[in-house]
Amino acid sequence: MAGAGTRRRSRGANGVALLRPRGGCQEDHRVVEAVRSAVLLGTRYHDWGPVPVAVHAQFRAGYESVRRLGPVEAAWWDIVVLWQTLTFVPAGSDPTGWAASALSQLGGG
Numbered sequence: 001m002a003g004a005g006t007r008r009r010s011r012g013a014n015g016v017a018l019l020r021p022r023g024g025c026q027e028d029h030r031v032v033e034a035v036r037s038a039v040l041l042g043t044r045y046h047d048w049g050p051v052p053v054a055v056h057a058q059f060r061a062g063y064e065s066v067r068r069l070g071p072v073e074a075a076w077w078d079i080v081v082l083w084q085t086l087t088f089v090p091a092g093s094d095p096t097g098w099a100a101s102a103l104s105q106l107g108g109g
Contacts, residue, residue, distance in 0.1 A: 031073040034063050035080040039088075049096025050088070053104060056081055081105060 028036075038059035042051045060077065063069075069077065082105050089098040 029073075031069060031076055032080055032084075034060075035077060036084050038063075039081060039084040047096055050085060050098055050101035053101070078105070 035056075038056045039050070041055060041059055043049065060069075082102060085098060085102045085105060089102060094100075
């Protein structure tokens with residue numbers, strides 16, 4: 001039996017289900033889960049703010065060294081990165097810079 005802090009994964013044909021400690025169960029397509037991981041990678045060490053966009057590219061390169069994204073998944077990568085970044089933009093004050101990170105992905109920051 002897994003401990004309280006253990007994550008469990010189950011793979012289906014097109015997606016991944018991830019059971020997170022205290023976070024419930026979430027099921028998404030693997031590109032969404034991979035992007036979410038890239039966006040959140042290192043946030044704990046950046047005062048819960050976004051990591052540089054270059055980190056997303058490095059994460060993707062590492063991911064694809066094990067399992068290449070299909071053409072459709074690859075086409076969705078940047079869009080999903082922007083979407084996942086936007087989900088962390090707070091209303092009001094943004095002391096950690098999530099909005100600036102989203103704008104930089106649009107070429108506006």
